[in-house]
Amino acid sequence: MFKTKLLSAAAALACAGVLSAPTNADAAPNCSTAQLIVPWGAGGDTDIVFRTYVDTINKTGIRPQLQVVNVAGQGGIRGAAQVKDARPDGCQLIALHESVITSFLTGRANFNHEAFEPVATVSFTPSIVGSSVKSPFSSLSEMIAMSKKDPESVTVGVTLGSTSHFIFLLIEDAADIKLRYVSYDGTRERNTAILSGNVMMGETNVLTAKQYIEEGTLYALGIATAERDPIIPVVQTLQEQGVNVLYGLTRGVALPKGTPADIIAFWENAFVSAAQDPALKAAIEAGGSVALSKDSKGYGEFLAQSYAEHERLAIQIGMFKK
Numbered sequence: 001m002f003k004t005k006l007l008s009a010a011a012a013l014a015c016a017g018v019l020s021a022p023t024n025a026d027a028a029p030n031c032s033t034a035q036l037i038v039p040w041g042a043g044g045d046t047d048i049v050f051r052t053y054v055d056t057i058n059k060t061g062i063r064p065q066l067q068v069v070n071v072a073g074q075g076g077i078r079g080a081a082q083v084k085d086a087r088p089d090g091c092q093l094i095a096l097h098e099s100v101i102t103s104f105l106t107g108r109a110n111f112n113h114e115a116f117e118p119v120a121t122v123s124f125t126p127s128i129v130g131s132s133v134k135s136p137f138s139s140l141s142e143m144i145a146m147s148k149k150d151p152e153s154v155t156v157g158v159t160l161g162s163t164s165h166f167i168f169l170l171i172e173d174a175a176d177i178k179l180r181y182v183s184y185d186g187t188r189e190r191n192t193a194i195l196s197g198n199v200m201m202g203e204t205n206v207l208t209a210k211q212y213i214e215e216g217t218l219y220a221l222g223i224a225t226a227e228r229d230p231i232i233p234v235v236q237t238l239q240e241q242g243v244n245v246l247y248g249l250t251r252g253v254a255l256p257k258g259t260p261a262d263i264i265a266f267w268e269n270a271f272v273s274a275a276q277d278p279a280l281k282a283a284i285e286a287g288g289s290v291a292l293s294k295d296s297k298g299y300g301e302f303l304a305q306s307y308a309e310h311e312r313l314a315i316q317i318g319m320f321k322k
Helices: 002-014 045-058 074-084 099-105 140-149 163-175 187-196 206-215 261-274 278-286 296-316
Strands: 033-038 065-070 092-096 116-126 128-132 155-158 180-183 201-204 218-223 248-256
Touching: 033 045, 033 074, 045 065, 045 116, 045 248, 045 261, 045 278, 074 092, 074 099, 074 248, 092 116, 099 163, 099 296, 116 261, 116 296, 128 187, 128 206, 140 218, 155 163, 155 187, 163 201, 163 296, 187 201, 201 206, 201 218, 206 218, 248 261, 248 296, 261 296
Parallel strands: 033 065, 033 092, 155 180, 155 201
Antiparallel strands: 092 248, 116 248, 128 201, 128 218
């Protein structure tokens, strides 16, 4: 599967060498402070990952300094559209993940990754299916049995058109079930809905699942990886339980289309170098993710590959809105 291939390639890149901190003042964007637009709310997993990178990059003394700006709304579309339409001068960057692809394929956005210039990848986080302890099931098999007996009886908290939605479309297809979706704008809102029992199920991640399992407020029904995660080995993979789904979130940075190559290289150098920092790697791993260091070319190739795979799956499950 393409996620497994991504992690293998990322591991090879991590060992291939470290780029130096940006020093070419001629290539630096002409602004006092550059903005990294995170198109989701503050405090979520994606926001934390990018703030970790920005703090690491700023400590190098880079000019311009970077500032995280949260522009939430429409499941990431609002902030992405802002950067898509910004001047291609390197003063506004966008934090991306697969939602830029899934939102397009499901008809929620009229643009995809091709509206941007890829800069670098930053992290990968595997998806976990979590359910409220208030739900009428505590295992994947029980959830599937309930859904087969009464289609659309299982409620799922998602951000429509995003990866949190897409993984359950894949599960529906793989398990031959039908779920009922309730839309929330971001990760924090979805987690709150699951924990409170307002919905029965939703997508979560390693660190959040581990914390809530230990607190006794969440059941982890399965992780969408080929092997169990060492941080939370008690959680079975979906494949172990007969649901052939591998999925996760690959985060990256991009610039508006038409940004000059030297400015792309300036920010590429900053992010790829930061990914090699031991303290950053430790912080990202502690958050249940893996730091990645694909450069602009590698990220562009990944996005094209990821789009092709998502498009194939969207067509297969009847969700591609042409």
